[in-house]
Amino acid sequence: MTQPQPTARHTIAVLVDNEPGILARVVGLFSGRGYNIESLTVSETDAHAHLSRITIVTTGTPMVIEQIKAQLDRLVPVHKVCDLTLGGPAVERELALVKVAATGEKRVESLRIADIFRARAVDSTIKSFVFEVTGSTDKINAFIALMEPLGLVEVSRTGVVAIARGGQGL
Amino acid sequence: MASSPATTAPATTEQSGAELLLKALVDQGVEVIFGYPGGAVLPIYDAIFGQNALRHILVRQEGGAVHAAEGYARSTGKVGVVLVTSGPGATNAVTGLTDALMDSIPIVCLTGQVPTHLIGNDAFQEADTTGITRPCTKHNYLVKDVKDLARVVHEAFHVAKSGRPGPVVIDLPKDVLFAKGPYTPADEVKHKSYNPRRTPDAAAVAKAVEMMAQAKRPLFYTGGGVINSGPEASELLTKLVRATGFPCTSTLMGLGAVPASDPLFLGMLGMHGMYEANWAMHDCDLMIAVGARFDDRVTGRLTAFAPHSKKIQIDIDPSSINKNVRVDLPIVGDCGETLAEMLRLWKGKKPKSDGKALAAWWKQIEEWKKRDCLRYEQSSTIIKPQYALQRLQALTKGHDTYITTEVGQHQMWAAQFLKFDKPNHWMTSGGLGTMGYGLPAAMGVQIAHPDALVIDVAGEASILMNIQELSTIAQYRLPVKVLILNNQYMGMVRQWQELLHGGRYSESYMDSLPDFVKLAESFHCVGLRATKPSEVDDVLKEMIKVKKPVMVDMIVDQKENCFPMIPSGAAHNEMLLGPADNQGSGPKDKPISEEGMVLV
Incomplete structure (x- = not known):
């Protein structure tokens, strides 16, 4: 109890009613109680039932992670809370759009690296590329780090979306 | 139709x-x-x-x-x-x-x-x-x-x-x-996502009963959740406490669930709780938390909180479990339903609890009780706030009495000195600590119970925060009684300034107070005043007798502090006792730690 407990990174999927203010409720819960948000994605996933799926990546001690899940589950429009990190293997993906402005050898090098990372050029001018890259957070980080010296201009990332492996739904 | x-x-x-x-x-x-x-x-x-x-x-x-x-x-x-x-x-x-x-x-x-x-x-x-x-x-x-x-x-x-x-x-x-x-x-209308669980997990309840049977120094720690679960839950809790013979302590919010007059009830625990309740909490080997949320006012320093105990926690809200204190056996469910099941199992199984150990535990508790922690120095010239409340307790016997309070010293004294034998008769702002709560709350109580004796135990500072509601009380002819323990200070602020800030009473003196008797009269209420101990009984009797709203200005000792007290950041067994302590350990023996200073 005296020594600080180790913190861990968890990916939590939350199924909610798609109604006004729901995102504010979730985000307000995190800020009000001092929890971390490393990334957050949200979009409607079931238009018929008006359900949205929120994927939150957070860090905390086991006690804090347990609190986060219990607090989320307590929100009235929340249907389900699932800790994908604890719930067995899961696929996590992020998408990034990476703008690189370069000419000459640097421009060629950026294309070469993009190829290795299976990134696609979705926009091109004589002096720039916009690459679309998907993968784990680590892979995206690595790609961005490599683009840095080659003329990185800006990055837009989706944050993590995740889903459990296997045939079972949430 | x-x-x-x-x-x-x-x-x-x-x-x-x-x-x-x-x-x-x-x-x-x-x-x-x-x-x-x-x-x-x-x-x-x-x-x-x-x-x-x-x-x-x-x-x-x-x-x-x-x-x-x-x-x-x-x-x-x-x-x-x-x-x-x-x-x-x-x-x-x-x-x-x-x-x-x-x-x-x-x-x-x-x-x-x-x-x-x-x-x-x-x-x-x-x-x-x-x-x-x-x-x-x-x-x-x-x-x-x-x-x-x-x-x-x-x-x-x-x-x-x-x-x-x-x-x-x-x-x-x-x-x-x-x-x-x-x-x-x-x-x-059926809610599609919000349908909280009420029925506890049967296996967990069985496990709890097993743990209770094996405990040597058990303690019930009960809270507002029992009250919220309805009067049946309070009855079931009382039955379970009596069936087991275990001691029981309660939070501020839970008072009245187990009758204060029951010998198994140790009184309130926490920052201004009873010496025996806090020591029992510290030394217990099994804590059965029922509808209580391990608030910082209850736990004191978390690292020293009930260090030798196994903990069972019953709560309808999963987020209340393991929030501040890790428990060994969580039970998510309604207090009433869970207590009913526990009582059924306990009575059915007739578990062999360790009678010898329990007797030794009670002997220890009786030792702590002898410390007589609420003792204060009586005076014949000046009204002690504790005395005023003791007299209120005595004079309201036989009435269907509902008590509300404001927030501060008077609130803690009320919790210590007034005895609640029934649930739903004690209304106080526990979590938020809202000054100005008591008068409007008393108004709401009186609307619901027109014939009951409804008393707001107040301080002169708190009462001014929602004083305008006297007008409502007059309009609806609500016979609410307001008992102001007037020490001309924000008493709890003054107490902390005395104990923690070298007696520098920064902005805690209530200057230019109104004449509460005249103020009451201007709001069509009866105003009464007591300034000497000899007047207390007459004024309180009059207050109870009059079938109109009454405001009593009880002029009490300005310097009285509320004890016992667990200073912020201290443990349950590091309580401060008042100057009248029978073992002579005055509050000055134990200064408050640096870490404690920053806590609220």
């Missing part, structure tokens, strides 16, 4: 939003609304004008309306209902809503809103009510379509009273109140 189709409006007839709202409230069993009118809610007030099913109590400030609804809810177990206008009406309600959230009190608060087409335009008396109240309510709604109105009201009552209760706001734009729409009956 047997009426012909010609006179009864067919079910499909559309009504205005305001009419639908009132119909839904009546269908939810609402009898009383506490409110204050304004532009945005005029359609509702117009509908109230034309009916008799709902009684409206006109408060003098919206904050008073919420506290009154809290008092009403806590003394009846029903949902308290509030009606306020947009903008300042809603923002004035925020403190009460936060108070109800912290103390888990079921409230439905209806707020007016500017018409939908003006929302976001900074219109007159516009505030982002759902935005402002999101963190201080259990849930809130903005009704943008009259078709949703009745359903939302029914949902709001479901959310407010089920699971761990709390306040719910329904924001009602003015155009929605005028628009015509269909009614949705309550039984057609």
Whole structure:
């Protein structure tokens, strides 16, 4: 109890009613109680039932992670809370759009690296590329780090979306 | 009702939003609304004008309306209902809503809103009510379509009273109140996502009973959840405590669940709790927490909290479990249902509890009781606040007495010296600590129990925070009694300044106080004053006897401090006792640690 407990990174999927203010409720819960948000994605996933799926990546001690899940589950429009990190293997993906402005050898090098990372050029001018890259957070980080010296201009990332492996739904 | 189709409006007839709202409230069993009118809610007030099913109590400030609804809810177990206008009406309600959230009190608060087409335009008396109240309510709604109105009201009552209760706001734009729409009956509304679990896991309950049978130094630690679960839960708890013979302590919020007169009850625990209760908490080997949330006022320093104990925690709210203190056996469920099952198992199994160990445990507790921790130095010239409350306790015997309090020293003394033998008779702002709570809360209690003796134990500083409600009390002829323990200081602030800040009484002296007797009289109440111990009984008797609202200005010792006390950041076995302690350890022996200073 005296020594600080180790913190861990968890990916939590939350199924909610798609109604006004729901995102504010979730985000307000995190800020009000001092929890971390490393990334957050949200979009409607079931238009018929008006359900949205929120994927939150957070860090905390086991006690804090347990609190986060219990607090989320307590929100009235929340249907389900699932800790994908604890719930067995899961696929996590992020998408990034990476703008690189370069000419000459640097421009060629950026294309070469993009190829290795299976990134696609979705926009091109004589002096720039916009690459679309998907993968784990680590892979995206690595790609961005490599683009840095080659003329990185800006990055837009989706944050993590995740889903459990296997045939079972949430 | 047997009426012909010609006179009864067919079910499909559309009504205005305001009419639908009132119909839904009546269908939810609402009898009383506490409110204050304004532009945005005029359609509702117009509908109230034309009916008799709902009684409206006109408060003098919206904050008073919420506290009154809290008092009403806590003394009846029903949902308290509030009606306020947009903008300042809603923002004035925020403190009460936060108070109800912290103390888990079921409230439905209806707020007016500017018409939908003006929302976001900074219109007159516009505030982002759902935005402002999101963190201080259990849930809130903005009704943008009259078709949703009745359903939302029914949902709001479901959310407010089920699971761990709390306040719910329904924001009602003015155009929605005028628009015509269909009614949705309550039984057609089923909440799709919010249906909290009530029935505990049977295996966990069985395990708990097994742990209880093996305990050598067990202790029940019970809280407001027992009260919220209904009077049956309090009865079941009392039966279980008696069946096991285990000692029981309670939080501030849980007082009255187990009768204070029961010898198994050790009194309140926590910062100003009983010496024996806190020591029992520290030394127990099994803690059975029932509807209690391990608040910092209860636990003291977490690293030294009940260090040798296994812990069972029963709570309907999973987020209350393992929040501050890790427990060994969590049981998610309603206190009443869980206690019933525990009692059944305990009685059925007749477990062989360790009688010898339990006797030794009780012997130890009796030793702690001998410390007589509430002892204070009596005076023949100056009224001690503790003495005033002891006399109040004695003189109210035989009455159906409900006590509310404000916040501060007087609140803690009331918790220590007044004895509650029944649930729902003690209304105090526990979690938020809202000064100004007691007077409007007493008003709400008296509305619900017109013939009961309702007393607000107050301080002279707190009472001024919602003093305007005396006018409401006069208007509805509510015979509320206000007992002001007047020490001319914000007493608890002064006490902390004495103990922690070298006696520098920065801004805690209450200068220019009103003459409370004259003030009472100007509000059509009876004003009484006592300045000497010899006057206390006569004044209190008079206060109880008069069938009118009474305000008593009890001039008490300015320097009296509230003991025992666990200083912030200290452990349960590091309590400070008062100057009258029979082992002579005055508070000055144990200075407060640096770490304790920063804690609230």
